[in-house]
Amino acid sequence: MQIDSGDTTWILVSSALVLMMTPALGFFYGGMVRKKNILSTLNLSFIIICLISVQWVLFGYSLSFGSDVGGLIGGLDFLGFSGVGPEPAKIAPTIPHMLFAAFQMMFAIITPALITGAFVERIRFKTFLVFSLLWATLIYDPVCHWVWGPGGILGADGLGALDFAGGTVVHITAGFSALAFALAIGPRKGFGNATFGPNNIPFTVLGAGLLWMGWFGFNGGSALAADGLAVNALVTTNTAAAAAGCVWMILSWLDNKPSVLGIVTGAVVGLVAVTPGAGFVSPLGALVIGALAAPISYYAIKYIKGRNLVDESLDVFACHGLGGLWGALATGLFATTAVNAGGVDGLFYGNPSQFFNQLGASFLVIVFSFGVTFVVAKVLDAVMGIRVSKNAEEAGLDISEHAERAYS
């Protein structure tokens, strides 16, 4: 097939939109920590852009999308982007191969950045850098290959699980890894007694707004073409976010007043939940997916925080882990070939087996992400320590890890 300039343009724009989501995530998270840790939190997202961009070009892309090795990992044929050029990509025949690789790079970047919400305000920066590189290489790249890579065990060539834009690859991996890391690093000092109020909710609102916009590239771009499927993905994305924001507002209202922090969190949870199904479900399907995602995450946060079970600080597990899991399963319910002739029908359209494909794929990715992250975190803790000293934590990571102050 020939390169299509319309498709190429849209994926170029989508790449930029998805890149923007990572600093946006920094603001989303940065607003919720204490004043003494805001720079540290912004930086955890920003440095990931630098770190993973390099990893992806050198070997990450090859491990994810290189020629298949046993269904588990990509080969080394694309090391350093060799052989990745302007010719049409096999996997996306109307855009340049290098554009496909660049678009995918943005997904590889934001996924480890999502995890940072689990360990903000206490993570040792040096160890974080090592962890993120290991995580991208040991978890993201393989799972990406399983689901989207040629010959992967979970995708079209394997189990047949549907994941349009990263419900399993991005949100389940990040969410369950966040839970594992939070358990490994332990709670922030004073957790359960002191109040960890957000320092700047306007930053969180700004971040959520930019995430929402960026998500049009995330899900819309995952059509890998500027076509009706991309439009469907954009509309389902917007609908799910809107529905989840409305429902979260109501839940928050029932408990107190309609919290702004809650409403924007709800919208993000809706975006997470619709990600795997964006190109397989109808707008009305997306509405139900978003509306039901809100109570799942809302009550998960309330339960976890209310009982001080684990200091999963910025609720990455509740929002991305559970939101992603619900989205992956819901795709097995609501998917319909009326929306995407290249997809499959879900349980509500007469194909119950797809639900179990989704369940199986999710289960494997959950166990793998949680297990490997926990082991890596524990090993790093033994080798170099994963958290800062008590004094450094009290002073805040801006001063103790970066010798900077956000405000003076």
Added chain:
Amino acid sequence: MTKKIEAIIREEKLDDVKAALQEIGIVGMNVSEIRGHGRQGGISLAGRSGTYKVDLLPKIQINIVLSDHNVEKTIKTIRESALTGEQGDGVIFIYPVDEVIRVRTGERGKKALMYEGDIDSR
């Protein structure tokens, strides 16, 4: 004799209190943003999910130094202008002041305290 009035009031009452004090001729004051709580204890804020408690609330502290005989009038003015009737309206402390020195001129005592036309010079 000279006294210092330290009034802790609601943030949102600052403009009313300032205007009322100007009305009775108080020219010099300084104001700081503080946090604290009294019997009110704190409030519950809406969080991401459910509520969380904040026990130190933002308050305004006004410091005024003036002559003894103006103290009661000033207290009355602050109370009237800062009142909502709800818990959290604040508290007023009065301290004796040993000496007042104006930095620019080196003047001391009553001279240093007064501004032309203010409550102490009337």
